[in-house]
Amino acid sequence: xxxxxxxxxxxxxxxxxxxxxxxxxxxxxxxxxxxxxxxxxxxxxxxxxxxxxxxxxxxxxxxxxxxxxxxxxxxxxxxxxxxxxxxxxxxxxxxxxxxxxxxxxxxxxxxxxxxxxxxxxxxxxxxxxxxxxxxxxxxxxxxxxxxxxxxxxxxxxxxxxxxxxxxxxxxxxxxxxxxxxxxxxxxxxxxxxxxxxxxxxxxxxxxxxxxxxxxxxxxxxxxxxxxxxxxxxxxxxxxxxxxxxxxxxxxxxxxxxxxxxxxxxxxxxxxxxxxxxxxxxxxxxxxxxxxxxxxxxxxxxxxxxxxxxxxxxxxxxxx
Amino acid sequence: xxxxxxxxxxxxxxxxxxxxxxxxxxxxxxxxxxxxxxxxxxxxxxxxxxxxxxxxxxxxxxxxxxxxxxxxxxxxxxxxxxxxxxxxxxxxxxxxxxxxxxxxxxxxxxxxxxxxxxxxxxxxxxxxxxxxxxxxxxxxxxxxxxxxxxxxxxxxxxxxxxxxxx
Numbered sequence: 001x002x003x004x005x006x007x008x009x010x011x012x013x014x015x016x017x018x019x020x021x022x023x024x025x026x027x028x029x030x031x032x033x034x035x036x037x038x039x040x041x042x043x044x045x046x047x048x049x050x051x052x053x054x055x056x057x058x059x060x061x062x063x064x065x066x067x068x069x070x071x072x073x074x075x076x077x078x079x080x081x082x083x084x085x086x087x088x089x090x091x092x093x094x095x096x097x098x099x100x101x102x103x104x105x106x107x108x109x110x111x112x113x114x115x116x117x118x119x120x121x122x123x124x125x126x127x128x129x130x131x132x133x134x135x136x137x138x139x140x141x142x143x144x145x146x147x148x149x150x151x152x153x154x155x156x157x158x159x160x161x162x163x164x165x166x167x168x169x170x171x172x173x174x175x176x177x178x179x180x181x182x183x184x185x186x187x188x189x190x191x192x193x194x195x196x197x198x199x200x201x202x203x204x205x206x207x208x209x210x211x212x213x214x215x216x217x218x219x220x221x222x223x224x225x226x227x228x229x230x231x232x233x234x235x236x237x238x239x240x241x242x243x244x245x246x247x248x249x250x251x252x253x254x255x256x257x258x259x260x261x262x263x264x265x266x267x268x269x270x271x272x273x274x275x276x277x278x279x280x281x282x283x284x285x286x287x288x289x290x291x292x293x294x295x296x297x298x299x300x301x302x303x304x305x306x307x308x309x310x311x312x313x314x315x316x317x318x319x
Numbered sequence: 320x321x322x323x324x325x326x327x328x329x330x331x332x333x334x335x336x337x338x339x340x341x342x343x344x345x346x347x348x349x350x351x352x353x354x355x356x357x358x359x360x361x362x363x364x365x366x367x368x369x370x371x372x373x374x375x376x377x378x379x380x381x382x383x384x385x386x387x388x389x390x391x392x393x394x395x396x397x398x399x400x401x402x403x404x405x406x407x408x409x410x411x412x413x414x415x416x417x418x419x420x421x422x423x424x425x426x427x428x429x430x431x432x433x434x435x436x437x438x439x440x441x442x443x444x445x446x447x448x449x450x451x452x453x454x455x456x457x458x459x460x461x462x463x464x465x466x467x468x469x470x471x472x473x474x475x476x477x478x479x480x481x482x483x484x485x
Binding site for chain 2: 011028031032034035037038039042043044046047048049314315317318319
């Protein structure tokens with residue numbers, strides 16, 4: 001099947017998912033992000049790569065952090081950024097998704113950064129642009145439903161590579177609400193493509209997708225067992241609405257079994273790093289002492305996230 | 320076309336710079352040939368010459384046509400650019416577009432007091448009003464050839480011509 005992320009010449013033109021994205025593209029994005037990290041340390045935190053281009057942040061689902069990091073990334077590339085909170089504008093007046101897109105293309109959009117609560121929405125937009133001969137307008141998936149969050153996956157991969165170098169020697173544990181997490185899904189695909197030998201999913205039965213093993217992931221319901229010998233521990237955010245859905249007894253009970261404490265972290269390797277995509281719930285999935293501890297790389301993840309998004313945007317725009 | 324000997328050309332460039340450049344001039348090499356050259360010049364030429372590196376990929380004017388090259392290196396300028404005397408160093412001066420990009424990038428780090436340009440080979444064919452301050456050798460080269468600097472394990476340079484214009 002034709003991969004809608006690639007154009008006829010086999011170049012990356014949209015970033016929709018890490019699933020099926022060949023390793024060479026992932027490695028190129030990670031490599032390109034390295035020089036972008038240092039731009040943040042300069043007096044002038046800007047390079048002129050996307051000067052004159054217009055990047056539209058199309059957020060059908062609210063998000064402050066992801067939208068802000070995309071906005072900073074685009075601005076550091078000298079692009080013009082237009083933020084649209086679609087949830088409260090056009091669609092509430094009845095306009096369809098593709099009509100909204102067509103209108104923005106008519107305003108000379110060069111790139112869409114799309115977040116949507118429906119899985120597949122960015123894919124739909126990219127396929128529409130490809131089909132109507134406008135593949136020069138790029139789409140970046142900034143999170144769709146439970147499906148994918150590829151730039152978060154990439155920044156997680158960048159962080160892991162930064163601290164641990166070689167994926168082919170690592171044991172990575174992903175802890176928590178894997179079932180509802182597009183972050184987990186993207187990371188698992190990326191880790192698999194980069195030949196990580198051992199990826200573990202740790203969580204209660206109600207929060208692990210039944211088919212997760214088919215992704216090559218080892219499942220643990222006991223956190224101490226699952227953390228044993230890990231190099232990387234990725235904590236997922238527990239979405240409070242899961243409590244209401246009766247998937248979990250109580251926040252206290254969850255913390256007791258699956259909250260990351262110093263005592264549980266001691267099961268992992270002594271130099272294991274702790275990651276979290278944010279925003280985190282202290283005292284629910286992670287103890288403050290761990291979140292602020294010397295093994296935590298949660299804030300570097302945020303910094304790297306901007307560089308990774310700059311890399312993605314400049315590779316897409318450069319064709 | 321006869322290519323000059325790289326080592327003799329290097330010696331000629333170093334001779335022209337010696338005594339002419341500021342004692343504390345900072346050498347900034349443009350990746351990758353210019354980086355090797357800057358490192359070696361800092362050893363050869365008397366004075367205090369810290370070395371920095373520039374990858375101009377983010378400042379190139381052909382991004383719209385060519386995109387980003389696969390391996391972008393990290394620009395590293397381990398000194399204050401503001402008020403400094405900087406010698407940009409490159410292996411080959413051709414259209415002048417790389418130098419334009421490098422000068423733009425330098426200014427995003429600060430306002431240098433002075434920027435000079437040292438090149439091993441000036442092959443003509445300028446498309447911008449840019450000239451080198453110090454030149455090792457001048458050479459007329461057909462448009463469809465690239466002049467390529469390489470560095471052997473022992474640090475010695477070689478100049479070759481390859482098909483495919485720069």
